[in-house]
Amino acid sequence: MMTKRIKPLDLRQVKTYTLAHRCSKVDTSGFAKIYQKGSSLNDFLNGLPEILAADDLRFVIKAWAEAAQAQKTIILGMGAHGIKVGLSPVIIDLMEHGLIDCVAFNGAGIIHDVEIAMVGHTSEDVAAAIDDGTFGMAGDTAAFLGKALDDLQPDTKGLGYAVGRAIAKKGLRFSEHSILAAGFRLEIPVTVHVAIGTDIVHMHPQFDSARTGEATHYDFRLFSAMVARLQKGVYLNVGSAVILPEVFLKAVTLARNLGHNLNEFTAVNLDFIQHYRPLTNVVNRPTAKGGRGINLVGHHEIMLPLIAAGVIEQLEG
Secondary structure (H helix, E strand, O other): OOHHHOOOOOHHHOOOOOHHHOOOOOOHHHOOOOOOOOOOHHHHHHOOOOOHHHHHHHHHHHHHHHHHHOOOOEEEEEOOHHHHOOOHHHHHHHHHOOOOOEEEEEHHHHHHHHHHHHHOOOOOOHHHHOOOOOOOOOHHHHHHHHHHHHOOOOOOOHHHHHHHHHHHHHOOOOHHHOHHHHHHHHOOOEEEEOOOOOOHHHHOOOOOHHHHHHHHHHHHHHHHHHHOOOOOOEEEEEOOOOHHHHHHHHHHHHHHHOOOOOOOOEEEEEEOOOOHHHHHHHHHOOOOOOOEEEEEEOOHHHHHHHHHHHHHHHHHO
16 A cells, blocks of 8 residues: 555544533642631631642541541451551540450551550561661560460450450550550450561561461451451551452352342552552452542552541531
8 A cells, every 4th residue: 555645634524622511630629728717627628639649638527527527347457567656546445445356466466566665666677677687686576476465265255355465464564555555455346367477576496377267267357257247337448569468358158158238338548659458459449349449559658547537527517
């Protein structure tokens, strides 16, 4: 074919329409409102654009507040990073306000929570310790968690309960910052979901894999029982990229397999980057039958306090 024989299209016959009649996704009614000095947090939130993530942020706050008012189940699943960026007081306050009915940790969560309760600091410098083999070798952390499992009794309610009880009973110096101890005190389940080989205590002789496995499986069944009550409620995954999204997906299918109504709830993922599993196993797949899944990208130390404050403001306003 000779392209030189093809003439350019004649634009004079193009069909047009008026802009006023075009369907547009953005209009000025959803634009941001200018912040006025001295305004409230609610004024700030209501002044955000009614567009994309700002609208999603307000939806999460509204869904959380409405679930609390209706006494529906609210579950917070979290990686240990939430503890390491100083969010324990925020989470404990939400628990004390009756705004969280269950907290789910990965295995690292109990380590950082215990270290905070024991000495008021955590999160070692891995790069400085990996070369000489001292990374993860804090003996008192492993000893405390090993003793908590040694004290496991037939009536002990899983790994989270056992460690929370140990922190509370020992009266550790900084236990007011412990989410596990708060769960024990408030009788709110804090479940722990361990993948053996992922946590520093698994390298220590005090680690009892059999008891840990039994206790963490109890916690999986307890977590699944809470997920089975999630209809019209809210599930938040904060900073867990793999373990808790996988656990949550299995808990959802187990609840549905056993006949629980789980067709409409809000599932929220909060993280500072987007990961495949949270998007798939928290936001999209579980809410395909109904409800809404939302992904918000931002730093935990900003996003969770902002959302928590919004929920409290809405409930008290």
